[in-house]
Amino acid sequence: MSKIENQVEEIAKGILKLMIGNYELVDVEYVKEKDWYLRIFIDKEGGVGLDDCQKISEAVGKILDEKNLIQSQYILEVSSPGLDRLLRKPRDFVRENGKSVDVTFYEPFDGKKSITGILEDYDGVFLKIKDQQEFPLNKISSVRLHVDF
Numbered sequence: 850m851s852k853i854e855n856q857v858e859e860i861a862k863g864i865l866k867l868m869i870g871n872y873e874l875v876d877v878e879y880v881k882e883k884d885w886y887l888r889i890f891i892d893k894e895g896g897v898g899l900d901d902c903q904k905i906s907e908a909v910g911k912i913l914d915e916k917n918l919i920q921s922q923y924i925l926e927v928s929s930p931g932l933d934r935l936l937r938k939p940r941d942f943v944r945e946n947g948k949s950v951d952v953t954f955y956e957p958f959d960g961k962k963s964i965t966g967i968l969e970d971y972d973g974v975f976l977k978i979k980d981q982q983e984f985p986l987n988k989i990s991s992v993r994l995h996v997d998f
Contacts, residue, residue: 853879853887856918857909861889864908870901875930876937885923887913890930897929936992942971949995952978954988965995 858877865872875890891897891905906927913919936942936950946968953963959982966978975983976992 851879853919857887857889857913860912860916860918861891861905861909864905864912865891868905868908872897872901872905875934875941879919879923885919885921887919887923887925889925889927890934891927892929902927902929932996933993936994939971939973942968942976942992945994946971949997950978951991951993951995952976952984952989953991953993954984955990956988958984958988968992 854877857879858874861874861877865874870893873892875892876888877890878886878888880886880888889905889909891901893901906925909927910925913925933951934941936945948968949965950968951963951965954961956962964978964981966981968976969979970977970983973986975985976989977983
C-alpha cells in the first residue's frame, strides 16, 4: 500500500469512528488511470447509500484539503465495495470466512484458471477452499465474493 493510501486510511478511520452509523473502512486505493483516483470503500450493516458516501466524501475531502496531503489533482470517490467485493486484506478473509468466493489464478492451477467454492481458511500464505486443496496466495491474482443471480 502506498504512503498516500496509508495516510488516507488513517484519516478515514478517524472520521468513520466519529460518524453515527457504525461504518467500516473496507479499503483505500490511490491509482492512476486516465486521471489520479483516490477511492475509499466503506460499508455498514444494512448497506451504504448515496447519502452515506456524500457525507464521508465531504468530511474526508475537507481534511485532505486542509493537510494538502496529495499535491497533484485527483478525483475522490467514496462508495460501497459492491456485492462481489475484492478480498485483499487478512481482515477481509476473516470476515468473509464461510462464504462463497471466486478465486482467479495468474496462470492455470491444476488446469483451471479460476474456481468457485466456500472460503474455509486463510493463513497469509495459503487459501483453503472447502472440499478442495489449499492454494498458495502467490498463485492467486484475485479473490472476490461470489454472487449468484
